[in-house]
Amino acid sequence: MTQAAIEIIDLSKTYKGGKRALDGVTLSVQRGSIFGLLGPNGAGKSTLINILAGLVNKTGGTARIWGFDIDEQLRNAKNSIGIVNQEIMFDPFFTPIETLDIQAGYYGVPKAERRSMELLRAVHLEDKARAYSRTLSGGMKRRLMVAKAMVHSPPILVLDEPTAGVDIELRQQLWSYVRSLNERGVTIVLTTHYLEEAEELCDRIAIINNGRLIADKPTRELVNMAQEKVVEVTVDRDLDADLPNHDHFEKIERSGPRSLTITYLKNRATAGEVLGLVQGQGFAIVDVSTHDPDLEDVFLSLTRAAA
Numbered sequence: 001m002t003q004a005a006i007e008i009i010d011l012s013k014t015y016k017g018g019k020r021a022l023d024g025v026t027l028s029v030q031r032g033s034i035f036g037l038l039g040p041n042g043a044g045k046s047t048l049i050n051i052l053a054g055l056v057n058k059t060g061g062t063a064r065i066w067g068f069d070i071d072e073q074l075r076n077a078k079n080s081i082g083i084v085n086q087e088i089m090f091d092p093f094f095t096p097i098e099t100l101d102i103q104a105g106y107y108g109v110p111k112a113e114r115r116s117m118e119l120l121r122a123v124h125l126e127d128k129a130r131a132y133s134r135t136l137s138g139g140m141k142r143r144l145m146v147a148k149a150m151v152h153s154p155p156i157l158v159l160d161e162p163t164a165g166v167d168i169e170l171r172q173q174l175w176s177y178v179r180s181l182n183e184r185g186v187t188i189v190l191t192t193h194y195l196e197e198a199e200e201l202c203d204r205i206a207i208i209n210n211g212r213l214i215a216d217k218p219t220r221e222l223v224n225m226a227q228e229k230v231v232e233v234t235v236d237r238d239l240d241a242d243l244p245n246h247d248h249f250e251k252i253e254r255s256g257p258r259s260l261t262i263t264y265l266k267n268r269a270t271a272g273e274v275l276g277l278v279q280g281q282g283f284a285i286v287d288v289s290t291h292d293p294d295l296e297d298v299f300l301s302l303t304r305a306a307a
């Protein structure tokens with residue numbers, strides 16, 4: 001079996017003062033995947049990432065990065081991962097190109113192998129190569145952080161909330177760069193509050209809440225976990241106060257003179273049955289559309305259940 005890109009077993013962290021930020025988290029990230037780590041504010045995502053980055057000491061469990069144990073082979077572990085933190089961290093008096101060169105030097109990348117300009121081009125900052133970093137906009141700074149995390153060509157890139165405060169267009173650019181890295185074989189781990197983003201980008205999603213893992217599944221499976229489905233039905237005549245009803249319907253509402261919005265649980269009924277029940281009550285169906293549950297629905301129901 002190929003080794004995982006990241007393997008975490010029973011990872012725990014209790015901060016001084018007693019806050020238990022991680023409580024026995026076990027998960028593994030497959031090589032070549034895009035893995036999403038989701039959770040409400042304060043769930044423990046940054047703590048987990050900071051442990052991998054060597055910025056926070058764990059209080060229990062083990063973590064291996066690209067097969068290297070963070071306790072026993074820290075240098076190899078660190079060389080295998082590039083981390084983009086939530087906070088913007090670089091000297092504002094250096095230019096972007098200097099920032100990348102210095103970082104490459106820090107990782108011992110020989111001058112001939114440095115790809116600073118190529119990295120700036122990839123994050124659309126080549127025209128800012130020689131500007132002071134402090135003059136960059138927030139979105140530009142974030143893209144510089146991504147380039148900085150990639151100077152040593154790590155096989156894993158971790159992004160902790162990389163698009164917080166970044167506008168939609170820049171976010172799209174950032175994600176297309178992240179996708180192209182992934183296509184070239186880089187394993188991606190990201191935390192985000194944008195659930196749609198996670199749904200669109202990630203192959204697999206783990207959710208943590210209060211320091212505990214509450215889900216870890218392929219994205220599709222996770223989305224399928226939402227039981228509520230909604231079907232919009234247009235019928236052939238005006239609806240009066242007597243709406244069709246059945247105990248298979250969780251909720252039924254009139255959304256127009258001839259249209260109905262029916263919510264049902266997919267483990268109790270199928271769309272066909274729901275439509276059959278409407279027809280059975282004397283309505284001919286003119287049009288139908290369905291709404292599939294998205295990650296937001298799953299996320300809310302899981303975090304609510306675990307609260």
Ligand SMILES: Nc1ncnc2c1ncn2[C@@H]1O[C@H](COP(=O)(O)OP(=O)(O)OP(=O)(O)O)[C@@H](O)[C@H]1O
Nearest residue numbers: 015016019021039040041042043044045046047048
């Ligand atoms: N240095 C610290 N000392 C004490 N408690 C801390 C420290 N850092 C984080 N915590 C606490 O640990 C818990 C987990 O925080 P963490 O930053 O890992 O969450 P998060 O999921 O990344 O949240 P967010 O999405 O808001 O960044 C929180 O209750 C937080 O207040």
